[in-house]
Amino acid sequence: MKLTDRLYKIASFVTDGKRIADIGTDHGYIPVYLLKNNKIPFAILADINKGPLENARKEVRHNSLENKTDLRCGSGIEVLEKGEVDEIIIAGMGGILIADILEAKKEVAQNAEKLILQPMQAQEELRKYLLNNGYEIMEETLENEDFRIYEIMTAKYTGKNNTPEDEIYYEVGEKLLNNKNELFIEFINKKIRSNKAILDKLDGIESETISEKRREIEIKIKKLENLL
Structure with a gap:
Protein backbone atom coordinates (compact mmCIF):
# COMPACT_ATOMS: atom_id res chain seq x y z
CA MET A 1 0.00 0.00 0.00
CA PRO A 164 1.92 35.23 19.24
CA GLU A 165 3.23 38.77 19.05
CA ASP A 166 1.31 39.41 15.84
CA GLU A 167 -1.99 37.95 14.61
CA ILE A 168 -0.43 37.20 11.22
CA TYR A 169 1.11 34.14 12.90
CA TYR A 170 -2.34 32.66 13.35
CA GLU A 171 -2.61 32.61 9.57
CA VAL A 172 0.99 31.66 8.88
CA GLY A 173 2.48 29.49 11.60
CA GLU A 174 5.76 30.76 13.02
CA LYS A 175 7.28 27.30 12.64
CA LEU A 176 6.74 27.52 8.88
CA LEU A 177 9.12 30.47 8.78
CA ASN A 178 11.99 28.15 9.68
CA ASN A 179 11.78 26.55 6.25
CA LYS A 180 11.35 29.17 3.55
CA ASN A 181 11.51 26.78 0.62
CA GLU A 182 9.77 27.14 -2.73
CA LEU A 183 6.54 25.72 -1.32
CA PHE A 184 6.52 28.35 1.42
CA ILE A 185 6.98 31.12 -1.14
CA GLU A 186 4.14 29.73 -3.26
CA PHE A 187 1.99 29.38 -0.12
CA ILE A 188 2.49 33.03 0.88
CA ASN A 189 2.05 34.32 -2.67
CA LYS A 190 -1.29 32.50 -2.92
CA LYS A 191 -2.43 34.25 0.25
CA ILE A 192 -1.31 37.60 -1.13
CA ARG A 193 -3.17 37.01 -4.39
CA SER A 194 -6.30 35.94 -2.50
CA ASN A 195 -6.28 39.08 -0.38
CA LYS A 196 -5.65 41.30 -3.39
CA ALA A 197 -8.65 39.67 -5.10
CA ILE A 198 -10.79 40.65 -2.11
CA LEU A 199 -9.50 44.22 -2.39
CA ASP A 200 -10.49 44.26 -6.06
CA LYS A 201 -14.04 43.22 -5.15
CA LEU A 202 -14.25 46.05 -2.63
CA ASP A 203 -13.05 48.62 -5.16
CA GLY A 204 -15.58 51.40 -5.68
CA ILE A 205 -17.65 50.48 -2.61
CA GLU A 206 -17.57 53.26 -0.06
CA SER A 207 -18.68 52.96 3.55
CA GLU A 208 -17.00 53.20 6.93
CA THR A 209 -17.17 49.43 7.37
CA ILE A 210 -15.73 48.72 3.90
CA SER A 211 -12.97 51.29 4.39
CA GLU A 212 -11.95 49.63 7.64
CA LYS A 213 -12.04 46.21 5.96
CA ARG A 214 -9.88 47.56 3.13
CA ARG A 215 -7.32 48.92 5.58
CA GLU A 216 -7.16 45.59 7.43
CA ILE A 217 -6.54 43.68 4.19
CA GLU A 218 -3.88 46.14 3.04
CA ILE A 219 -2.06 45.74 6.36
CA LYS A 220 -2.31 41.93 6.09
CA ILE A 221 -0.89 41.98 2.55
CA LYS A 222 2.05 44.07 3.74
CA LYS A 223 2.72 41.64 6.61
CA LEU A 224 2.56 38.67 4.24
CA GLU A 225 4.99 40.36 1.85
CA ASN A 226 7.37 40.95 4.78
CA LEU A 227 7.35 37.22 5.58
CA LEU A 228 8.98 36.56 2.22
Whole structure:
Protein backbone atom coordinates (compact mmCIF):
# COMPACT_ATOMS: atom_id res chain seq x y z
CA MET A 1 0.00 0.00 0.00
CA LYS A 2 1.39 3.37 -1.06
CA LEU A 3 0.26 6.47 0.78
CA THR A 4 -0.39 9.75 -0.98
CA ASP A 5 2.15 12.52 -0.34
CA ARG A 6 -0.17 14.18 2.19
CA LEU A 7 -0.85 10.99 4.14
CA TYR A 8 2.81 9.97 4.04
CA LYS A 9 3.86 13.33 5.48
CA ILE A 10 1.27 13.01 8.26
CA ALA A 11 2.50 9.47 9.02
CA SER A 12 6.11 10.69 9.14
CA PHE A 13 5.31 12.78 12.23
CA VAL A 14 4.35 9.70 14.26
CA THR A 15 7.08 8.69 16.70
CA ASP A 16 8.36 5.14 16.34
CA GLY A 17 7.11 2.78 19.03
CA LYS A 18 4.16 4.91 20.13
CA ARG A 19 0.52 3.83 20.40
CA ILE A 20 -1.65 6.02 18.20
CA ALA A 21 -5.26 6.92 17.57
CA ASP A 22 -6.35 7.96 14.08
CA ILE A 23 -9.51 10.06 14.42
CA GLY A 24 -11.64 10.21 11.28
CA THR A 25 -9.62 7.27 9.98
CA ASP A 26 -11.67 6.73 6.80
CA HIS A 27 -9.95 3.72 5.17
CA GLY A 28 -7.36 3.44 7.93
CA TYR A 29 -4.47 3.89 5.52
CA ILE A 30 -2.12 5.71 7.92
CA PRO A 31 -2.33 3.30 10.89
CA VAL A 32 -2.23 0.26 8.59
CA TYR A 33 0.89 1.64 6.88
CA LEU A 34 2.57 2.32 10.23
CA LEU A 35 1.70 -1.11 11.61
CA LYS A 36 2.79 -2.95 8.46
CA ASN A 37 6.15 -1.19 8.58
CA ASN A 38 6.60 -1.95 12.30
CA LYS A 39 6.68 1.74 13.17
CA ILE A 40 4.07 1.37 15.92
CA PRO A 41 2.80 -1.50 18.08
CA PHE A 42 -0.91 -0.59 18.30
CA ALA A 43 -3.51 1.73 16.80
CA ILE A 44 -7.08 2.78 17.55
CA LEU A 45 -8.97 3.57 14.34
CA ALA A 46 -12.02 5.77 14.95
CA ASP A 47 -14.67 7.34 12.76
CA ILE A 48 -18.06 8.88 13.43
CA ASN A 49 -19.55 7.09 10.42
CA LYS A 50 -20.01 3.32 10.15
CA GLY A 51 -19.28 3.21 6.40
CA PRO A 52 -15.71 4.52 6.56
CA LEU A 53 -15.06 2.42 9.65
CA GLU A 54 -16.10 -0.71 7.76
CA ASN A 55 -13.69 0.28 4.98
CA ALA A 56 -10.96 0.53 7.61
CA ARG A 57 -11.96 -2.85 9.04
CA LYS A 58 -11.56 -4.44 5.60
CA GLU A 59 -8.11 -2.88 5.27
CA VAL A 60 -7.13 -4.17 8.72
CA ARG A 61 -8.35 -7.69 7.90
CA HIS A 62 -6.67 -7.68 4.50
CA ASN A 63 -3.36 -6.99 6.24
CA SER A 64 -4.00 -9.38 9.16
CA LEU A 65 -3.67 -6.63 11.75
CA GLU A 66 -6.71 -7.45 13.90
CA ASN A 67 -4.59 -8.16 16.99
CA LYS A 68 -2.83 -4.79 16.77
CA THR A 69 -5.89 -2.57 16.24
CA ASP A 70 -9.12 -1.51 17.86
CA LEU A 71 -11.84 0.02 15.70
CA ARG A 72 -14.33 2.38 17.33
CA CYS A 73 -17.37 4.21 16.01
CA GLY A 74 -17.96 7.54 17.69
CA SER A 75 -17.39 11.28 17.73
CA GLY A 76 -13.81 12.54 17.76
CA ILE A 77 -11.63 11.76 20.75
CA GLU A 78 -14.67 11.01 22.88
CA VAL A 79 -14.04 7.35 21.95
CA LEU A 80 -10.70 7.49 23.81
CA GLU A 81 -9.81 7.26 27.47
CA LYS A 82 -6.97 9.22 29.02
CA GLY A 83 -3.65 7.45 28.57
CA GLU A 84 -4.88 4.83 26.07
CA VAL A 85 -2.61 6.13 23.34
CA ASP A 86 0.50 8.28 23.15
CA GLU A 87 -0.17 10.26 19.97
CA ILE A 88 -3.36 11.32 18.22
CA ILE A 89 -3.84 12.04 14.52
CA ILE A 90 -6.74 14.24 13.41
CA ALA A 91 -6.51 14.92 9.67
CA GLY A 92 -8.71 15.91 6.77
CA MET A 93 -11.21 18.01 8.74
CA GLY A 94 -11.81 21.73 9.11
CA GLY A 95 -9.77 23.63 11.67
CA ILE A 96 -12.81 24.68 13.69
CA LEU A 97 -14.03 21.07 13.87
CA ILE A 98 -10.60 19.88 15.01
CA ALA A 99 -10.61 22.52 17.75
CA ASP A 100 -14.09 21.40 18.80
CA ILE A 101 -12.91 17.78 18.92
CA LEU A 102 -9.99 18.70 21.19
CA GLU A 103 -12.24 20.77 23.43
CA ALA A 104 -14.86 18.03 23.73
CA LYS A 105 -12.60 15.78 25.81
CA LYS A 106 -9.79 17.97 27.05
CA GLU A 107 -8.32 15.44 29.47
CA VAL A 108 -7.52 13.15 26.53
CA ALA A 109 -6.15 15.88 24.26
CA GLN A 110 -4.07 17.46 27.01
CA ASN A 111 -2.62 14.12 28.11
CA ALA A 112 -1.38 13.17 24.64
CA GLU A 113 2.36 13.31 24.03
CA LYS A 114 1.72 14.64 20.55
CA LEU A 115 -1.21 15.81 18.45
CA ILE A 116 -0.72 15.51 14.69
CA LEU A 117 -3.20 17.81 12.96
CA GLN A 118 -3.95 18.49 9.32
CA PRO A 119 -6.78 21.00 8.89
CA MET A 120 -8.34 21.34 5.45
CA GLN A 121 -9.48 24.92 6.07
CA ALA A 122 -9.73 27.47 8.90
CA GLN A 123 -6.11 26.75 9.77
CA GLU A 124 -5.83 30.14 11.47
CA GLU A 125 -8.77 29.31 13.74
CA LEU A 126 -7.11 26.07 14.81
CA ARG A 127 -3.82 27.85 15.56
CA LYS A 128 -5.70 30.47 17.55
CA TYR A 129 -7.42 27.76 19.61
CA LEU A 130 -4.20 25.88 20.26
CA LEU A 131 -2.03 28.85 21.17
CA ASN A 132 -4.67 30.46 23.40
CA ASN A 133 -5.56 27.23 25.22
CA GLY A 134 -2.24 26.05 26.57
CA TYR A 135 -0.88 24.16 23.56
CA GLU A 136 2.50 24.68 21.96
CA ILE A 137 2.84 24.12 18.23
CA MET A 138 5.99 22.02 17.95
CA GLU A 139 6.39 21.61 14.19
CA GLU A 140 4.72 22.75 11.00
CA THR A 141 5.23 21.80 7.40
CA LEU A 142 3.64 22.20 3.99
CA GLU A 143 2.87 19.39 1.55
CA ASN A 144 1.79 19.72 -2.06
CA GLU A 145 -0.74 17.25 -3.46
CA ASP A 146 -3.07 17.53 -6.43
CA PHE A 147 -2.24 21.22 -6.93
CA ARG A 148 -3.13 22.08 -3.35
CA ILE A 149 -0.83 23.04 -0.48
CA TYR A 150 -1.70 21.35 2.81
CA GLU A 151 -0.65 22.57 6.25
CA ILE A 152 0.38 19.91 8.78
CA MET A 153 1.27 20.67 12.39
CA THR A 154 2.10 18.93 15.62
CA ALA A 155 1.15 20.27 19.04
CA LYS A 156 1.47 19.38 22.70
CA TYR A 157 -0.32 20.72 25.77
CA THR A 158 2.02 22.64 28.08
CA GLY A 159 -0.52 24.76 29.97
CA LYS A 160 1.28 27.94 28.93
CA ASN A 161 -0.24 30.82 26.98
CA ASN A 162 1.49 30.95 23.62
CA THR A 163 -0.31 33.93 22.07
CA PRO A 164 1.92 35.23 19.24
CA GLU A 165 3.23 38.77 19.05
CA ASP A 166 1.31 39.41 15.84
CA GLU A 167 -1.99 37.95 14.61
CA ILE A 168 -0.43 37.20 11.22
CA TYR A 169 1.11 34.14 12.90
CA TYR A 170 -2.34 32.66 13.35
CA GLU A 171 -2.61 32.61 9.57
CA VAL A 172 0.99 31.66 8.88
CA GLY A 173 2.48 29.49 11.60
CA GLU A 174 5.76 30.76 13.02
CA LYS A 175 7.28 27.30 12.64
CA LEU A 176 6.74 27.52 8.88
CA LEU A 177 9.12 30.47 8.78
CA ASN A 178 11.99 28.15 9.68
CA ASN A 179 11.78 26.55 6.25
CA LYS A 180 11.35 29.17 3.55
CA ASN A 181 11.51 26.78 0.62
CA GLU A 182 9.77 27.14 -2.73
CA LEU A 183 6.54 25.72 -1.32
CA PHE A 184 6.52 28.35 1.42
CA ILE A 185 6.98 31.12 -1.14
CA GLU A 186 4.14 29.73 -3.26
CA PHE A 187 1.99 29.38 -0.12
CA ILE A 188 2.49 33.03 0.88
CA ASN A 189 2.05 34.32 -2.67
CA LYS A 190 -1.29 32.50 -2.92
CA LYS A 191 -2.43 34.25 0.25
CA ILE A 192 -1.31 37.60 -1.13
CA ARG A 193 -3.17 37.01 -4.39
CA SER A 194 -6.30 35.94 -2.50
CA ASN A 195 -6.28 39.08 -0.38
CA LYS A 196 -5.65 41.30 -3.39
CA ALA A 197 -8.65 39.67 -5.10
CA ILE A 198 -10.79 40.65 -2.11
CA LEU A 199 -9.50 44.22 -2.39
CA ASP A 200 -10.49 44.26 -6.06
CA LYS A 201 -14.04 43.22 -5.15
CA LEU A 202 -14.25 46.05 -2.63
CA ASP A 203 -13.05 48.62 -5.16
CA GLY A 204 -15.58 51.40 -5.68
CA ILE A 205 -17.65 50.48 -2.61
CA GLU A 206 -17.57 53.26 -0.06
CA SER A 207 -18.68 52.96 3.55
CA GLU A 208 -17.00 53.20 6.93
CA THR A 209 -17.17 49.43 7.37
CA ILE A 210 -15.73 48.72 3.90
CA SER A 211 -12.97 51.29 4.39
CA GLU A 212 -11.95 49.63 7.64
CA LYS A 213 -12.04 46.21 5.96
CA ARG A 214 -9.88 47.56 3.13
CA ARG A 215 -7.32 48.92 5.58
CA GLU A 216 -7.16 45.59 7.43
CA ILE A 217 -6.54 43.68 4.19
CA GLU A 218 -3.88 46.14 3.04
CA ILE A 219 -2.06 45.74 6.36
CA LYS A 220 -2.31 41.93 6.09
CA ILE A 221 -0.89 41.98 2.55
CA LYS A 222 2.05 44.07 3.74
CA LYS A 223 2.72 41.64 6.61
CA LEU A 224 2.56 38.67 4.24
CA GLU A 225 4.99 40.36 1.85
CA ASN A 226 7.37 40.95 4.78
CA LEU A 227 7.35 37.22 5.58
CA LEU A 228 8.98 36.56 2.22
